[in-house]
Amino acid sequence: MSDFTKIPMKTPLVEMDGDEMTRIIWKMIKDILLTPYVDLKTEYYDLGLEHREATKDQVTIDSAEATKKYGVAVKCATITPNAARVKEYNLTEMWKSPNGTIRAILDGTVFRTPILLKGITPYIPTWTKPITIARHAYGDLYKNVEMRVPENAKAELVVTKADGTEERVTIHEFKTPGVIQGLHNIDKSIESFARSCFNYALSMKQDLWFAAKDTISKTYDHRFKDIFQEIYDAEYKEKFEKVGIEYFYTLIDDAIARVIRSEGGYIWACKNYDGDVMSDMIATAYGSLAMMTSVLVSPDGVYEYEAAHGTVQRHYYKYLKGETTSTNSVATLFAWTGALRKRGALDDLPELSAFADKLEKATLQTIEEDGIMTGDLAAMSTLPNAKKVDTEGFLLAIRDRLEQLL
Numbered sequence: 001m002s003d004f005t006k007i008p009m010k011t012p013l014v015e016m017d018g019d020e021m022t023r024i025i026w027k028m029i030k031d032i033l034l035t036p037y038v039d040l041k042t043e044y045y046d047l048g049l050e051h052r053e054a055t056k057d058q059v060t061i062d063s064a065e066a067t068k069k070y071g072v073a074v075k076c077a078t079i080t081p082n083a084a085r086v087k088e089y090n091l092t093e094m095w096k097s098p099n100g101t102i103r104a105i106l107d108g109t110v111f112r113t114p115i116l117l118k119g120i121t122p123y124i125p126t127w128t129k130p131i132t133i134a135r136h137a138y139g140d141l142y143k144n145v146e147m148r149v150p151e152n153a154k155a156e157l158v159v160t161k162a163d164g165t166e167e168r169v170t171i172h173e174f175k176t177p178g179v180i181q182g183l184h185n186i187d188k189s190i191e192s193f194a195r196s197c198f199n200y201a202l203s204m205k206q207d208l209w210f211a212a213k214d215t216i217s218k219t220y221d222h223r224f225k226d227i228f229q230e231i232y233d234a235e236y237k238e239k240f241e242k243v244g245i246e247y248f249y250t251l252i253d254d255a256i257a258r259v260i261r262s263e264g265g266y267i268w269a270c271k272n273y274d275g276d277v278m279s280d281m282i283a284t285a286y287g288s289l290a291m292m293t294s295v296l297v298s299p300d301g302v303y304e305y306e307a308a309h310g311t312v313q314r315h316y317y318k319y320l321k322g323e324t325t326s327t328n329s330v331a332t333l334f335a336w337t338g339a340l341r342k343r344g345a346l347d348d349l350p351e352l353s354a355f356a357d358k359l360e361k362a363t364l365q366t367i368e369e370d371g372i373m374t375g376d377l378a379a380m381s382t383l384p385n386a387k388k389v390d391t392e393g394f395l396l397a398i399r400d401r402l403e404q405l406l
């Protein structure tokens, strides 16, 4: 490929680097599959935990603001510290989840879709089509406030209105110690969540399900249900009928039962925490956590691409010890291709978008045709030629395929 002219870019991508094994993969992807072929333009933000600590987490906010400015970001998985991480990294604070911070700034919906592969039968064998999780990106648990409550204390919810009047309800009269949590959401954000789900369903020509627990959460979850229904009836009902797709709301426990019995091929809208958990369940049931793409679409038309999985800590510790790892880079790679394709579309660079398509094709050919895959997939694959390779070996095999396509 010595005579290959690198594909130009116009606007930089916002590049958010991250932690542990995904940080290692991040660099490998760039070195092996991107920079030799694309004149990669990025504005780099190091969201690795050390640099978040050094900047008092300002870098996370800066990266979200840059995403608003440029329109497209690609993010590596990051550690959200807990008590153990505070010790491990000698942190001055238990910094918040960068994802929570970024999503709160950008708002919107995270769409997560599994990549189906020849030779991998989902754990639910009736799932022959992908199930896309549409996860509300704002609020709930990810913007919560919480407290420990001592014995003999009364906890209340208090709302102080603009006119100074108060509305209060008792949460609990604590005789013995306990804990409380305050969640919130905003009508405007729920409305944009609903609209982005309806628009996505129309663009994919797929049914949309929305599930929450309005029977138990009669105000909070009920508000979500009502907003979805009002917007559907007023703005989308006719469009859905024209395309021949359906919208329905059901309780989340009923939804789970239906999902398991389904064949896939629809969009399942979930509140923030439900979507977090369900997307891991869906990804794993289709084959591997590392085969799920994830993109945040904000109401202002800003896109942030990422993998749905975390920093793969266990593999990283093996890597640090010099042991061979076989970490699947597909979701992280598809975050890059998703971002490059979007940048290509926005900047009128069809060559850049075509490169992203070819890189994805090369990845699937490597697994499905050549049988070359990482351990998570090799353990499940029914292909006769399935062969487990190490982390870097997988990316090198993709490069061979890519060069045939360019």
Ligand SMILES: NC(=O)C1=CN([C@@H]2O[C@H](COP(=O)(O)OP(=O)(O)OC[C@H]3O[C@@H](n4cnc5c(N)ncnc54)[C@H](OP(=O)(O)O)[C@@H]3O)[C@@H](O)[C@H]2O)C=CC1
Pocket: 076, 077, 078, 079, 080, 081, 099, 289, 290, 306, 307, 308, 309, 310, 311, 312, 313, 314, 315, 326, 327, 328, 329, 376
């Ligand atoms: N988007 C983000 O930034 C996210 C960040 N996190 C952070 O990531 C860290 C680790 O979280 P954890 O709960 O372990 O979740 P991970 O998703 O990182 O990993 C859980 C397990 O899933 C398997 N797995 C995940 N990704 C891959 C992959 N690419 N290739 C092969 N196997 C994979 C591994 O199983 P096995 O070990 O059996 O091989 C791994 O141990 C935490 O600090 C957490 O805060 C978590 C979720 C999302």
Ligand SMILES: O=C(O)CCC(=O)C(=O)O
Pocket: 079, 080, 097, 098, 099, 100, 276, 308, 309
């Ligand atoms: O930010 C975190 O700590 C978790 C994020 C997460 O689990 C996800 O995006 O699925």
Ligand SMILES: [Mn+2]
Pocket: 276, 277, 280, 308
């Ligand atoms: Mn998650």
